Amino acid sequence: MTPNQRLTIAVVLSILFFVAYTLIFPPEEIEAAKNTQTDAQSIEKTQGSSTLQPQAVKVEDVVSHEISTDEKMAVNDMSTLVTVTSNNFVMKLDTLGRISSKVLLQDKYNDKDDKHAQLIADAGPKPLFIRFLEPNLNDEASKVPYKTSVSELSLKDGSQKVTLTQELPSLTVTKEILFFADGHYDVKISLSDDKRYFVYLGQRPRITEQMMTVSGAMVYTDDELVTIIEDGDAAGRKTFTGVELISAFDQYSATIMYGFAKDTNIIVERDRNDDPVIYFEALQNMTFSGYVGQKEYKTLHNIDPVLTNAIEYGWFTFASKPLFQLLSWLHGIFGNWGWSIVALTIIIRTILYPLTYKGMVSMQKMKDLSPHIKELQKKYKGDPQRMNAAVMDTYKKHGANPLGGCLPMLLQIPVFFAIYRVLLNAVELQGAEWALWIDDLSRMDSTFILPILMGASMYYQQKLTPNNFTDPMQEKIFKFLPIIFTFFFLTFPSGLVLYWFVNNLFSIAQQFIVNQQFKNAKEAEIAAHKHVEKKDD
Template sequence: MLDKMTPNQRLMLAVAASIIFFVAYTAIFPPAEPQTQVVKTQQDVKVKHQDTTQASQDVIEPTTGHSITKEVREVAGRSNTISTVTHKDFILKIDTLGRISSKELLQAKFNNKEGGHAQLIPETGMKPLYIRFLDEVIDNESKTVAYSASVENIALDGSPQKVTLTQKLSSLTVTKELTFYADGHYDAKVSLSQDKRYFIYLGQRPQVTEQMMTVSGAMVYTDDEIATIVEDGDAEGRKTFTGVELISAFDQYSATIMYDFAKDTVITLERDREDNPVVYFDALQNMSFSGYIGQKEYKVLKNIKPVLTNAIEYGWFTFASKPLFQLLSWLHGIFGNWGWSIIALTLIIRTILYPLTYKGMVSMQKIKEISPKIKELQAKHKGDPQRMNAAVMDMYKKHNANPLGGCLPMILQIPVFFAIYRVLLNAVELQGAPWIMWVSDLSLKDPYYILPILMGASMYYQQRLTPNNFTDPLQEKVFKYLPVIFTLFFLTFPSGLVLYWFVNNLFSIAQQFIVNQQFQNAKEAEIAASDHAQKIEHKEAQDSKKSTGRKDD
């Protein structure tokens, strides 16, 4: 069957198969970032790493599933919450272990799948600002003595608010001074009355929104602009880092972030019993840093500190996705609607790619025109593949047709599609963002499946317009069923992504109309020129006969 296909057909089939395979494979096995170990001041890190080898058995192993002990409950009374921070958009709670134990988002657009308010900190597992000591005696005592808070209730009305947490152990006093801000970030100052070795934990990642093909796990971003991402289930061994700009535990739209460490702070990334990443750092007797718990909104993170925008994860296509999102955000500033901004972005992309796609479409038209002649050559030299290939290439050259011309533009567009795909899948700004009429949330699937059906219909119509030269009926049938397959696949995709694909198809249809019309006009002009030439020849022949007749007379 493959022997009967032209090189163009084989490449087109390979591209189509690659796209389907890539999408299906990514759905099942989302791409993982290289787990690069970034170590600066190598000698210093090695010494500290050796010091923590024994400690890891005590410090790291019990990290997951930690619960409040019976003694702590008794100290705390009826509730283990010692301080509550309220804002119009969220409620944050601090528990008797001095941890941020809860952050509830009050905005309806961030609601979870069950329709309730999103809870960014899971009930079980490690929580932000949890402290563990290297000294086993102190560590055990720290689990049974509750912190006290200087303020029980804090109302954030625009100005920063401070709370001081104190834990008095038999030989040590721990103080955490936390300043909260309305934008969701906080500053932390942790101090000990004596210099003891201890570790502060980032906490478990949020578990609010996770659609297929999104990444969830932990990130360490260093000052050499390298982001090490370890997905849930993929953590292996221990990695240490210095020169860290931020650490993050994240899901699709939200993250727990810590940043503003001293450059020599040693950040450690471990794995828990389920091979999920756990991040913590060696703290000093007097330690200052900042944190953020909330949605990964670009403008919010940029206003807090520009480096935090690197916590927005785009996977392999970050190099292209990041500027695309900035362009999309700029367009939103013009249109004020994310749906129309997606359409405008699609128009810009198609305009930039127009020369490339135009050449591809022209090449496909030329291949279609000479397809009957190619089939004749293939039949004529059926028993001599070498001669057949040479004759076919001569035919392509003679008609200025590139057998790869129709496929290369398609291949080059694939990175663009996946870049914009990652943008629309990871942009929390689309949550609760309406477009028109029935599309009230571009981050969710179309409730009436109108957009996926329109997308499939436009894809089918585009196929009807696009020239092809399939020689195998089975291949042609498979190709025709692709719109149905893609429609079914896109039924559960976010509306914003389906909107992009649908509008992209419309531009392709318009461009194909233009190319087809140009070829039709050229063909009509060629026929007209040929008819005109025949008329002239006929007239010249008639004139010649008349002239000859006169001479005979």
Template sequence: MLEKFTPNQRLLVAVALSFIFFIGYTTIFPPKASNLEANTTNTAVSTVAAAQPETSAKEAVTDTQSASEVQTTATDTLTTVNSKEFTLKIDTLGRISSVILSNKKHNGKDGKLAELVSSVGAKPLYIRFADEALNAAASKTPYSSDLNNITLGENGKAVVTLTQNLPELTVTKTLTFYTDGHYDAKIALSNEKRYFVYLGQHPQVIEQMMTVVGGMIYSGDNLTTIFEDKDVEGRSIFTDVHFASSFDQYYASIIYGFSKETQVYVDRDAQSNPVTYLEGTNNFTFNGYIGPKEHKTLEAINPVLTNAIEYGWFTFVAAPIFKILMWLHGLLGNWGWSIIALTIIIRIFLYPLTHKGMVSMQKIKEIAPRIKEVQEKYKGDPARMNAAVMEMYKKHGANPLGGCLPLLLQIPVFFAIYRVLLNAVELQGAEWVMWVHDLSRMDPYYILPILMGATMYYQQKITPSNFTDPLQEKIFKFLPVIFTFFFFTFPAGLVLYWFVNNIFSIAQQYLVNKQFEAARAARHEAHLAEKHHEKD
């Protein structure tokens, strides 16, 4: 059927279908970041892995299995850390067993405060010993704490010391907690023993929407390796790691600040989800963070942590776009108006491209009847027909690719915006107008999606088209309806961007149409004047 479209029509259909495919595909298979685990990062540590005794792999598997088993053991709360933004609990096995955010903007759909520590899988700071007998004893021996209840003042910090007395071994964890959600950790063993420290599973606060969920290793020369839930096949070993993260759409548990020589393992659990753990030393120091992936917070703690905010394929475009969005929010103080201002900036930046595409479409529309005549005249000779059509394009300055390239060049920008607004935890609880109280969630009254669909329909109506097949025209006219239904469940901030973008597209198309109407009117008047002159 596509062969009946003009080149410009084929492009528009391709762009529309690619957008639909992108939305549908990322719903089922969220896009992966550059996954270099097999060919790049692991190569750097292959010598280290190969040098380990054969029992190492077996021990690592046992670690993962036992972590899940220990997780089912009933434990009591040993220490509670209270702050304005969160309440953190440490259990009698020395693990961070709970982190509850106090701000209601993070609440799940059930209205309950957000709990960032998963109820299943290994919990943060859990220690697993390679020696099975020692590990069995550790799983039954409770820690003691020098503090049972801590309240963090504003910009304050507090230190808690946990101690576990095992047969012929004493484990000491010294933890310093800060109000911004990060902590410092030091693990000291009285004797040298091989052990692993677990990162913990990712939070499960909200239903994920077309986003990557799982684990991340940020290592080497800015290499990002993503391990998605349900898609981990085996064990990977890394060194020179800047941080390890277990994350969902808005939140993360992160460990960072350890030495380059530290070996970081990513294994699979029974559901093929990633399980991340680090091999410790007798005096092992590192840092951690459990909380929202807010850019300003992560940057203030350690700039490298901003790389934990992952935008998928278009990170190279999305990251600077988000920085512009934050700058606009600093000026305007409202995320909704900042999105509108960002849309204006992007439209100005892309104006030459969009203008060129619109002008090309108008030129093709003007010569469409003549093109059709040429096609009819040489329909039995395809080579001659194509040559004649190209000559016609050249004569009238109409480039059949003129509408293609500008649109194709805009696609990375559009999808980058899509990823930014979908992953920005800053939009949580952000109000815009009277009926939009949370830009990170769908419009409860569907007003923005309907407005988006209406503007898309009107934009389509004033955009030149040269359909010759009525069925093709009907299908194309249904696209605004299809897109409207797609956008019903999208975050309001994302729909707002597309709505405002459509308004600017309509305005620009209107100006181009008026310019061509004026040019046609001028040519018509000149033609009449020439005829009148000939009569005289």
């Protein structure tokens, strides 16, 4: 394999990473959405005229327990028992003591239809829902609504508490919930008698378009082990102990519960779509905490540092997590996420400068040696062994490394994907402006100006980069790479495109330096040669 082929493969591999990643983490299937809509419609048809006294109609087993029709009902105003308001959200609890709705009031979190984001899915288990193991008791609990100590809570002046009570014929259930303005809450559940029951985490939020990101459920244990069960991949039953937090999450938001006793049994099962469903076995007197909202690092850290582990970066967490810390620190300096990305890119490229510099120098040397290598190939055309030995001796004599050009490029790919995961999962970029027409770094540039600039800079970088292609087909493929990359980046978040564009500008500047150094060296060599000839004359 020639050095040119290695170089081409190195560049093409970066594209293959994009393609493979898209195949591994595709967007949510339209068919799944249709199924969800059909389920909701069928549920509405079975809904009784009174939501305060729901009928317990048995349906398919979603998990190990029988789930009543009411548990899958779409939320409506008649079932609302308590309304909690703050400056940033409105939360509702229904007659079954569940968190049935949470709407974010900030426009920057609006969904694709530009409506306020609803974090609680209409159908499926909801946060704080209780299921009893005894069928008769569970049937009673589905028919008797909770009573509340207060129907309206305002968090604008601080935390507020509500007490929910369900009086069953043989049991009294009490939920004391203390709500905070940052979105988290503390819960104490008490039973008048010791009965076996389970509390559900609830379904994950479904408000953002999935852009090659992971969505599903997470279990984080006290040994710092993260278990992620993606939607569609749940299988069988899994039980965990020593759990620090559980989360049902999408790209930017999550439903989280934490603060469990070490011996609490956390159970993960699957629904009929093979999506994970999480619940835990509770005690007669049980305390824990929860959070429903965006996965903003500072918010989660201020509530409890352990909650920052709910921000997942996939395989690249080990590198992405410190990169986000650096990006956040830079934001504290610049006050703008766009300029923070620019600064982060410069820092990364400065750290990688020695490596990339060696690669560029090696490529330049390979170009200069190309004519001599062609002569050797012609001279030893019938003797491949002697030809390879002569070529390698030439490289060694002039300090050229055939792999020097592609290895630095390959080593940069993990760095790129680490920052890629940061920029793709950072909810802080939602609604974050950079400059001029870029008013949301989490969304694609609808004008396509930034992706086109990125492609143009990549093309110009190619023009500056020395090459010695001998195969016309290789050269054509190489020239088409900027177009292919531009196509891929058209739908990528503006923050990620900005990173790659600045990265290209840095490469162009670095290539200028290397090219000028070789030009100066050649001019000095020619001048010295002329000086020697003049002296000899």
